[in-house]
Amino acid sequence: MAKKLKHFFSFQFLGVQVPDYSQFDTMSRPRYLTESERAKILEFQDMIHYSPRYTDDTHEYRHVMLPKSMLKAIPQDYFNPESGTLRILLEEEWRGLGITQSLGWEHYETHAPEPHILLFKRPINYGQ
Template identity: 85%
Template sequence: MSKPRYLSDSERARVLEFQDMIHYSARYSDDQYEYRHVILPKQMLKVIPQDYFNSETGTLRILLEEEWRGLGITQSLGWYHYETHAPEPHILLFKRDLQ
């Protein structure tokens, strides 16, 4: 597993200005997972460090828990980022095993 890339104090201060504008969808599930999507304010993408992005797609790469929590996303334990919605790069898709 790769190591998380932690934000510097100045980077963290810039992204946390947007924390109160992060939107969390209602949860939905199938037989195996519970899902939700997290919608970041579009202007927040401009202050997230470039190495958090996939250089080929321009969307956020799959973030480790320490990284997405560092961006101000708050969720209970067990969630993991599994996809970024390419047409809308500010939407992050999360899932966790059903309890």
């Protein structure tokens, strides 16, 4: 992550550094699963575990635990080549993996020591 941040500001516009969003996976188009990839993934859907929600002053959080064996069925381009963990997934991508949650959740981190755990957040009182 530090390596990415180092190159985050790539050019200046009117004397102001402008971020280079192209380096971040969350700014790109979703990579949808093929039919055969989706068939392999959906075998695990009933084994996905959702934590209770927890909050701070601004966000509510939850973590989603994928079955460890499911990681082998996920396409390699869903992984960060530097860390080997799942990269930050767009909503269409994590929903394609069979993760089902109400609207507003954002995948913001993968727990590196346990790469099958995905961390999600959304603004507190979202949709109210």
